[in-house]
Amino acid sequence: MTSLLNTLSVDHPEWRPLLVLVGETLREIERGQWTACAPELDDHDGGGRRLLDGAVINVAPRLVERWIRRILTTAAEAGTDVDGLITATAAGRLDPLLLFESAVSQHIDRLDELARAYEDHRGVVRALAPLIAMPMLQACGKAWADRVPSDWAYGYCAICGGWPALAESRGLDGTRYLRCGACGGSWQIEVLRCPFCGEDDYDKLGSLVSARTLEQHRVDVCDGCRRYVKTVTTLAPIRPHEVVLHDLLTLVLDVAALERDYFRPAPSPHGVEVRVVTGAPRLRDLLRLRS
Numbered sequence: 001m002t003s004l005l006n007t008l009s010v011d012h013p014e015w016r017p018l019l020v021l022v023g024e025t026l027r028e029i030e031r032g033q034w035t036a037c038a039p040e041l042d043d044h045d046g047g048g049r050r051l052l053d054g055a056v057i058n059v060a061p062r063l064v065e066r067w068i069r070r071i072l073t074t075a076a077e078a079g080t081d082v083d084g085l086i087t088a089t090a091a092g093r094l095d096p097l098l099l100f101e102s103a104v105s106q107h108i109d110r111l112d113e114l115a116r117a118y119e120d121h122r123g124v125v126r127a128l129a130p131l132i133a134m135p136m137l138q139a140c141g142k143a144w145a146d147r148v149p150s151d152w153a154y155g156y157c158a159i160c161g162g163w164p165a166l167a168e169s170r171g172l173d174g175t176r177y178l179r180c181g182a183c184g185g186s187w188q189i190e191v192l193r194c195p196f197c198g199e200d201d202y203d204k205l206g207s208l209v210s211a212r213t214l215e216q217h218r219v220d221v222c223d224g225c226r227r228y229v230k231t232v233t234t235l236a237p238i239r240p241h242e243v244v245l246h247d248l249l250t251l252v253l254d255v256a257a258l259e260r261d262y263f264r265p266a267p268s269p270h271g272v273e274v275r276v277v278t279g280a281p282r283l284r285d286l287l288r289l290r291s
Helices: 002-011 013-029 033-037 061-077 083-090 096-105 108-117 124-147 240-249 251-259 285-290
Strands: 056-058 166-170 175-179 186-188 205-210 214-222 228-234 275-277
Touching (some): 002 240, 013 061, 013 124, 013 240, 033 061, 061 124, 096 124, 096 275, 108 124, 205 251, 228 251, 240 251
Parallel strands (some): 056 275
Antiparallel strands (some): 166 175, 205 214
């Protein structure tokens, strides 16, 4: 983790505000308390349902409140305007548990509702949400890695429903796996198939290869939906918490794809409904927003 983060810091000093936040998030992932919060899994009925969907997460309020305060403070120190969110949290007007629950659920509408309520016109809430959720999602990904169905045939993550951050061409035989940056999840997919629209027509699928990295990195593109996924050649799986760093390391591939009018999909419509409980009733800001 440190070496990759240091590499990014040296190569891209202009990314410092983002890298500081990512580094803080990766340190938070290492804390043992989150592992204990991963709920037990019931039997799922399949049919594309994500493992996290419907989960009830019992978490200590102080753990969430400390993490929310820390990520907001780190963002402020890195130069991001989060004064309104910090003030609302300190005054008890913004419920950290509601923000946390919305982030873990990847509930874009609810996050946007919170942003409007606290006059976040810069998209800070939505930008910070993946980092806020990552310690919990990574804990679930680690706990449930062996529960991902071997026949999972969808382009979105079997654990949390997110779109893949990248793909791996793994091992000597180049088996293709999709990797989720949020939870670190991994699932196998056919080599000739678009994970976003399911296109498998060879004539509509292609690759952009970086001259600098040769076959180690490439962009797999689909002319059917004009979306793309970056592919990294690796012998062993990327460690779950490092997927986000490899995503950043290959940003040049994103630029190459965008220059050719390929794009990443919008936030996944396959989010999950998660309920966060603490063992005690609490007043939810969502009710205030709707009143």
